[in-house]
Amino acid sequence: MLLLIPIISLLCAPAIWVIFGRPRYVPIWGKAPCRPISVIIPARDEEKNIHTLLTSLNELSVKAHEVIVVNDGSTDRTAEIARDLGAMVFDSKPLPTDWKGKPWACQQGAELATGEWLLFLDADTRLEPKAIAQLRHLTDHENHVFSICPWHTVKRPYEQLSAFFNLLMVVGMNAFSLDRKSIDDTRLVGQCILIPSSIYRECGGHASVRGEILENYQLSKVLKSMGIKRCCYLGKNSVTMRMFPGGLIELWRSWKKGFISGAAEVPGMTIFWTSLWITGMVTATVALALVAAEQTPLFLTLSASAYLIHAMQCWIVFRRVGSFAWYNALLFPVSLIFYHLLFFTAIIDQKRGKTTQWKGREVS
Known part of the structure; x- marks a missing residue:
């Protein structure tokens, strides 16, 4: 039964290319x-x-x-x-x-x-x-x-924790999917x-x-x-940003202030494929953790393959959205845990009616 864990991870891996398989950059026409x-x-x-x-x-x-x-x-x-x-x-x-x-x-x-x-x-x-x-x-x-x-310029180690937030924000624009029909619902x-x-x-x-x-x-x-057409492009070599020079607390508060509202606006199919890909990363991490308990060659091979495939995917897609480091992709569970920690904190605060402050103003 344990073999199902890395197999599920491998089956989920292609999901990211469905929603981010067609990167587009600012075109030049004549x-x-x-x-x-x-x-x-x-x-x-x-x-x-x-x-x-x-x-x-x-x-x-x-x-x-x-x-x-x-x-x-x-x-x-x-x-x-x-x-x-x-x-x-x-x-x-x-x-x-x-x-x-x-x-x-x-x-x-x-x-x-x-x-x-x-x-x-x-x-x-x-x-x-x-x-x-x-x-x-x-x-x-x-x-x-x-x-x-x-394109997110990353300078300090704590800024690496923005990787999944940054990536999924871009994916949520619904502009880079393999399904060209989704472009009709592009966000700004x-x-x-x-x-x-x-x-x-x-x-x-x-x-x-x-x-x-x-x-x-x-x-x-x-x-x-x-009936106005919206077009969205990736900003590498044209528009860049550095979001959180003020430290980890600034990073936490900034992503948290619009997290739930933003998730609610993402198209359903984008959420589905995103969730599938994240499931693949979670199961790859679990499989690797279970290698010590299940030391058969087949389980080891499948688990290592699943983890490395997801790490390589993270390296490719992280670099499309920012200057994230190779070690961030290799150690993707760290950023993924941080992502889920903030996600569940935001949900709990919303259920409790707790508001978020940003630069002296209540924003949610």
Whole structure:
């Protein structure tokens, strides 16, 4: 009976390719049109990130039309740093009771922008030198909205724990599946959204998702109902990010704040294939742990094969979404345990009615 454990693991292994077997990167179609792109950055206590982002914008081979930073009640040097680096900085008006902070800041920035296209960026992102030149190629498609999944730059060991969260967030965009029909239900990534200003006004902008924690998912639904096509790409060599320079507690709180809400928005079939793949990794780990008890050559061979296959898969898919280390893939049970620990903590807190605080505000 123990032989069934590694066999189940091996049977589950192909599931990841069903949902992440067609990676796509920002395409380049002919000569890029010269449509002006306004960059809008909502920023609340982002002094650790804003300098890196704005420096990258200043070093672009093709500059943005304008860079607007909406200072969302920061208590640190966010606004001062942004002004010093040449951005137009506007202090957010008081937060209305029926709005979440990020949609409110984005809406105000959009109302100030004058470009034909609006590029919403989170403060922890960074543009590679040719990014705007690449994105300009997309602006030839006026009935589309685009989103880039930033490539996660990992610098410290604790940041390796983001691997499964980062990967499954990208998979949850429903844009990289082998099933091309699923692309009709593509989601937008909140860190980087490129949208024509005309479509933004037509759909009501962030006002249409004013009270949402994960405004990007809900905005995707609004655009879908209007018949607007959404396209999502991987950001390696164009848009990058470093999410948690502030330590492990920041990492924990950030992933936890929208975890349950985000999972509820992922398409059912994506959840099915994701769960199947995770089941394969769990059973591979269990099988390897049982090798000492079941020392037959066949069990050892199947167990080692299952574990190594899943480790290799993790190495391939982790590197599609970030600079995760080889040892993270080899020791994937560590990141997987952390993922499940946060998952169950989030569920328990939700059942207890406990809210999550983020930068001084209640977000869930």
